[in-house]
Amino acid sequence: MMSALLRPERRRDALLPLLTVLLVALVLFMGRLEPLFHAAFPQLETAVYARESFWRLTLDHLVLVLVSSLISVSVGVAAGLFVTRRTGREFEPLVSALAAIGQTFPPAAVLAIVVPLAGFGFVPTIVALTLYGLLPVVQNTITGLRTVPADTLEAARGTGMSARQILWRVELPLAMRVIIAGVRVSVIINIGTATIGSTVGAQSLGTPIIAGLVGDNIAYVIQGAVLVGLLAIVSDLAFERLERRYRIGGEASA
Amino acid sequence: MGLDAHDEPRRIANRVLATLLVASLAGAVLLPFAAMAPNRLVSGESVSLLTALRAWQVLGLAALAGALALACLVRPLGERRGARLTLVAAPLALLLTLYGLGDYAQRALTDASPAARVSQGAAFWVLVFCTSLMIVDAFQRLGASLWVRSGYGLLVIAAVAALFAAGTFNALSILREYFNIEDAFVAQFVTHLTLVGLALAPTLAIGLPLGLLAHRRPATRGILFSVLNVFQTIPSIALFALLVAPLSALGDAVPWLGALGVAGIGAAPAILALILYSLLPIVRNTQAGFAGVDPATREAARGMGMTRRQILWRVEVPLALPVILSGLRIVTVQAIGLTVVAALIGAGGLGAFIFQGLGQYAIDLVLLGAVPTIALAVVADFLLQILVAVSRPAGAG
Structure with a gap:
């Protein structure tokens, strides 16, 4: 389910800084837009979400995503490495199957199922994001390492490299692009799921959206949704750029 | 081994x-x-x-x-x-x-x-x-x-x-909870499936021709895939929520659309968002499916005197079908999951129990929404996997 495909890259290169500036400006100065929201929705008493500042909400959102992604990536890559080594090879089919089946689980349902086990708030959201984020990372680490050609490995062994050197200097660089694609999927899904995290009591950019939906305040909804949408698009563009950097370096799959 | x-x-x-x-x-x-x-x-x-x-x-x-x-x-x-x-x-x-x-x-x-x-x-x-x-x-x-x-x-x-x-x-x-709300459960289960169905039908109607277009006119690919990828990137709840405002305005402004059920809250924004999410995998896989047809096969069909239309329906479509159906598999599983979130904008479905349960701290109600959704996604994945296997042309292997 990788969404990396050939696209007009130059046009999108300009988009990244542009949208980043827009995102930062909106996060910092959403309050200044109050007259605009008032004009658009005159029936609303308060037209800009003010129970918490938007930079605080954005920060909380980023902390949720970053903490869970850091754990997912370190555990996921380690698991992917383990099952592609000789000692762990036996576990590879099962781990691959688990990663594939797990990704059919709806993220929102996974979040809901963690609540009975971990309670409400920050912790269940982190647990759900971490578990779900693991799957694409594991899957792509395995795929990436498996696509390293056997004769490349043979050649590396022939030059007298140790297993550790082969891993760091040959396998990981060649697999890096596919691994990053997995991290990209994982982070984008987690940005979305962190938004729903506000329904289990974790503060995020979803908080104004839920507050707006519950309190019938469409302006809150738009403010939260635009920010989180921009955050996801900016992250996706940044990852796309990162992936491209590794494509130039390693011509693994020409 | x-x-x-x-x-x-x-x-x-x-x-x-x-x-x-x-x-x-x-x-x-x-x-x-x-x-x-x-x-x-x-x-x-x-x-x-x-x-x-x-x-x-x-x-x-x-x-x-x-x-x-x-x-x-x-x-x-x-x-x-x-x-x-x-x-x-x-x-x-x-x-x-x-x-x-x-x-x-x-x-x-x-x-x-x-x-x-x-x-x-x-x-x-x-x-x-x-x-x-x-x-x-x-x-x-x-x-x-x-x-x-x-x-x-x-x-x-x-x-x-x-x-x-x-x-x-x-x-x-969990079953005592179920017996309490048995009728509502059946109704929401049906709503869940209906929402998925109502989203997938137009997705196929739009996505398949777009996929064919992307295959025949490579120049359209870049912009088409970029735009559709943006929809895939935006978090579900944000896209659902962003459609609430324009659709409620549309429903108010055009009375006959409002009478058809186009409103800010409810099924209309949910279905529209599900379609926007589902288009990319369908278009991409349709294009990939057609691109995977061996040019020599196409040439042979032309040599037999088949018309363009015959080649499309008798040669290209059957050969591309497994890849297209794989796209349908991705989209169906994804839509079943996204429909959970649609409950937040009042569209109903099994997600209604999840969010109701979370609001009341009633864990059984949460599970009653979450476990059937997961089961539904896994079963749909499995059934479509079988469909993909069946659609592989016997002689092509």
Whole structure:
């Protein structure tokens, strides 16, 4: 389910800084837009979400995503490495199957199922994001390492490299692009799921959206949704750029 | 094939099974098997597996654990026969765990207050999870075909369904919750499927021609895929929410659209958002499917005097079908999951129970929404996987 495909890259290169500036400006100065929201929705008493500042909400959102992604990536890559080594090879089919089946689980349902086990708030959201984020990372680490050609490995062994050197200097660089694609999927899904995290009591950019939906305040909804949408698009563009950097370096799959 | 060229003699033929067995034993001993609570809103007291189950059930599980331990070893069974033994012992352990939980709930509630609830604990989930993985691993080792797996899966599901029908689980908290809201559950389940169906039909109607266009005019690909990718990137709740405002304005401004149900809250923004999400995989896979048709095949069809239209329908479409259906598989599973979130904008579906339950701190209600959604996604994935396998042209392999 990788969404990396050939696209007009130059046009999108300009988009990244542009949208980043827009995102930062909106996060910092959403309050200044109050007259605009008032004009658009005159029936609303308060037209800009003010129970918490938007930079605080954005920060909380980023902390949720970053903490869970850091754990997912370190555990996921380690698991992917383990099952592609000789000692762990036996576990590879099962781990691959688990990663594939797990990704059919709806993220929102996974979040809901963690609540009975971990309670409400920050912790269940982190647990759900971490578990779900693991799957694409594991899957792509395995795929990436498996696509390293056997004769490349043979050649590396022939030059007298140790297993550790082969891993760091040959396998990981060649697999890096596919691994990053997995991290990209994982982070984008987690940005979305962190938004729903506000329904289990974790503060995020979803908080104004839920507050707006519950309190019938469409302006809150738009403010939260635009920010989180921009955050996801900016992250996706940044990852796309990162992936491209590794494509130039390693011509693994020409 | 599983035997590596290790130097030391191996005792364990299946280390995966051994790991899962150790994990389930550790889980069964260390974690609570069930919880008993005075009412539906508080979390109850933990009950361990040994206290919850009857003596014969514990002995049965121990015997099955013994059989599974035997199935791990090189001697006397070896890998393949061990896998076959696992396919017998693991589902029995799964069924016994399920039956034991239901049986315990019935016994525990006979002389408790009517509000008392028994729910499943972490050890229960660990046992269900590990035994299921043992079955998956055994099938991988045997290299069993999709058909054998399907038949076996149906058999296990039928056995679990029989336990349900026999009323084994009726005393469990989650089923008591279900009986409270039975009619609403059926209605929301149907709504969930309807939303998915109403989104997928237009997605196919738009996505298939767009995919064909992307295949025939490569210049359109870049912009088409970029735009559709943006929709895939935006978090579901944000896209749902962003459609609320324009659709409510549209419903108000154009009365006949409003009469058709186009409104800010409800099914209209949900279906529209689901379509926007679903387009990318369908368009991409349709394009990839057509691109995968060997030009020589197309040339041969032309040589036989087929018209463009005949080539499309008799040659290209059948050959591209497996890839297109894989796209449908991705989209269906994705839509089932996204529809959960649609409950937040008042579209209904199983997500309604999840968010209602989260709001009331009623865990059983949350599970009643979440577990069927997961089951629905897994079943849909499996059925479409079979459809993809069937659609592969027999002679092309």
